[in-house]
Amino acid sequence: MVEMDRKIHLIITRQKDAHSEPYKEEFLVPYRPNMNIISALMEIQKNAVNAKGEKTTPVIWESVCLEEVCGACSMVINGKPRQACSTLIDQLTEPITLAPMSTFPVIRDLMVDRQRMFDALKRVRAWVPIDGTYDLGPGPRMPEKTRQWAYELSKCMTCGCCLEACPNVNNKSTFIGPAPLSQVRLFNAHPTGAMHKEERLTAIMGDGGITACGNSQNCVQVCPKGIPLTTSIAQVNRQVTKWSFKRFFG
Amino acid sequence: MGVKNNQHFYRKLHSLLGIIPVGIFMTVHLLVNYSAVWGIDSYNKAANFMVNLPFKYFLELFVIFLPLLFHGIYGVAIALQAKNNIGTYHYGRNWKFFFQRITGLIAFVFIIWHVWETKIQVEFNGVEANYHLMAGIVDNGIALTLYIIGILSCIYHFVNGIWTFLITWGITASPKSQKVTEYIAIGLFFVLTFVGIRAILAFA
Incomplete structure (x- = not known):
């Protein structure tokens, strides 16, 4: 040969x-x-x-x-x-x-060392808390339509490609990057996860949170799993806007 | 109450002030300038109307200077924070991100120069703000070119800022809506460029 x-x-x-x-x-x-x-x-x-x-x-x-x-x-x-x-x-x-x-x-x-990504997931509470001292029973069901796009977001494997491509993730900035923001959308969409929605939104309204995004949209281009990261960020922006008005005006 | 602890609030304020009032003011400003196309008298009349608005100093301070200063200074800090990577990622929107920062820096310098010549000289050195002041500034090729670059940078920064504003506040989330508002922003760029460039050429 x-x-x-x-x-x-x-x-x-x-x-x-x-x-x-x-x-x-x-x-x-x-x-x-x-x-x-x-x-x-x-x-x-x-x-x-x-x-x-x-x-x-x-x-x-x-x-x-x-x-x-x-x-x-x-x-x-x-x-x-x-x-x-x-x-x-x-x-x-x-x-x-x-x-x-x-x-x-x-x-x-x-x-x-991708530790900063795992720290960010902890910071935004990227999980559904279900532990209790007794059986809480089944939670509310997720509509099939929601499940279909939520599944796409769940494919995130914390690989770091989106952080690597983002011009606003660097050593001069504290931006947590696109991946954890998309996870906020995922867990806020979960019917049981939504019970802790405001905690996640408050977490990304801190230093290096969602406002550090500069809309270069490189993340969605390089994501190996084809996750609609920029749609997630904009959707979470909407949740943040609503929540900040609600929090201020009551 | 450090800048860092309130990053979210300051960023949102920066985004909002860029449109209201700074962007709105710039649009009105360009439209007033356009009256120069119709002749010296009509420009002087339009400029007079603006200069003789009631509560002028109050309006100037709260509608123009304070928002503009905050947007400018905080914006320079944001621009310098980015690690631009258009060399590696040649995507259209990454270029727009890069240009947003470049035009912001150009606009920052241009506006300082512009305010120095047409405002500070007028307020403190007794220069009269009229057609002839502006015509005197742009009567040479270099100044006119710098003015055109400055105006184009301001317009680009504004229209692209509208596009990112709509995302930042969660109004346009779907890729389709972001595409449509991108086209609208491009259209607005050409409209404002027509107004702004024709106006400055009326002085030259």
Whole structure:
């Protein structure tokens, strides 16, 4: 086969640890049909030799599900944030550049710490509280029409692509980013979750909340799950407007 | 009561003041200027009407200067906070986000210059606010070009501001409504540009 000798050219932005300077290292890995970024990285793991033929350390990345539902393997591939698992080598132009997402602190190489997103989910109370000291019984039903769009919002996997693309999420701003705002809409739409609607709205009316959105709408373009993030933000804006009037005028 | 603790309130106030009264005032201002197209007398008459409004200083302070100062200064802070990334994300709306900040900064400088020449000189140096004052300012090519850039920046900033205002206050949520208001904003841009540019050329 002609394909046998083909090598994939990777240029990877690496970093030894959280505190050291990033550097670029190039790799040539043997091609196989239907490879994704993860399988290319696994080739480096098997044989950690860079393009110059020097022995090096294997490139570190994070991945869990390998089917684009966990959000762990997000990285900047050819300039855009995507999942390494669902990005196929055959669909990319070479050389392929891999870099960690710049919005998050780098732990090592392509592995970043997305803790700020989980903190934001806690801050906006992105859950439905159902615990009690006794059986509270079944809650109200969700209309099928609501369920259909709510399901789309529930696909958010906290991958961080929307934060990476947002010009207003950066180290000069405290903006929590699009993903948690969409979760506010999701949990406020849930018939039982709606019982705590005002708590979530109040949470995003604080510092770095919904008003820090500047409507660049990059988030909806890069979301790998196709979540209508800008519609969510505008809908939550509407809830916030109503709630702030209600809170002030009574 | 720091700026940070009340970020939500200040941002909403910034968004509101940009339309009411600053944007409304700018539209009226451009329309009054347009009277220059009909001749020197008609412009002087229109300008006179504005200058002789009752409670002028009160109106100027609360309808123009305070809202404009807040919107301008807070807006510069917002603009400087963004990490613009049009190099990576070439989407139309990202460009509009970028231009909103650029035109805001241009408008900020332009309005300081404009107020200095047509207001501060008038109030404190006894210059008379009439057709000839303005004609004197834009009688050279550079000043006229800077005025046209300033006017276009203000108009862009206003019409795009209307579009984002409608999202920020939760009025246009669906992609379709955001598309329609985008077209309306573009239409308004051309209408105001026609009014504003024809007016300034009437002085040149």
